[in-house]
Amino acid sequence: MTSSPRRGRVTSMDHDQAHRWLATAVAEARAGLAEGGIPIGAALYGPDGTVLGRGHNRRVQDGDPSAHAETDAFRAAGRQRSYRGTTMVTTLSPCWYCSGLVRQFAIGRVVVGEAETFHGGHDWLAAHGVEIVVLDDAECVALMRDFIAARPALWNEDIGA
């Protein structure tokens, strides 16, 4: 069950594009933080580079424990016949729940802002053929590090720890 995701390297997408897409997820994370929520954001991009849906963690705002950022972005995209060629961009390594989402719906690629403060299921996804791009983004790390230090109980609640 181990694998080597292409940490820090960008493969089928160029480096500027990966960071541009990540900026959408970071904007969502910052919006969530400004609402008093958990600062994790995500966006689902279509094969042609359009945003199908974007969202952020809404546990606090909506009292909804299922509203992880990736799920919120997936929900915002509405019903789709296929996720072929789509990319889920997220500020943080996806937990098992959101990793399961990616696998079930055959989302082809995941761009991860950082996997340092939390290591979810992205290795498992890589082992199952999903392209994983980990950007080791300092802004994403700082967002989560500050949040976890400030609100450890809320963070543990969000990941079932």
Next chain:
Amino acid sequence: MTSSPRRGRVTSMDHDQAHRWLATAVAEARAGLAEGGIPIGAALYGPDGTVLGRGHNRRVQDGDPSAHAETDAFRAAGRQRSYRGTTMVTTLSPCWYCSGLVRQFAIGRVVVGEAETFHGGHDWLAAHGVEIVVLDDAECVALMRDFIAARPALWNEDIGA
């Protein structure tokens, strides 16, 4: 990654209780069917046997692709500090998305109505220490078999196939 879930056998819960709890999920599945939706239902039970949340697939009703039955029941239960000792009861083997939910939040047990018309992640959950009870329930099988025969495209959309 293979395992032998306790198919058809009931272990730490008695047979009557498992079927009583399943009846809650079946009632949800039938409610969803009556609304024109996909007939899959679920309920999250607490350690003391109270229903924390119940729900059903709402893809059609809400246009929400994330509203699988288990996610809907989990959402209905609202924020919880811990899922220790809880049981997710579902009419159908949980897909990867909902299996990831169970693993991430350390839900201890899953009661599955049937795993014949769809085989999701319940073996994977068993391999990771979740107690799995598969009831091989004829009513659950009939619900899904009839639905899949009547609406194959909708079913494929719901599981990303």
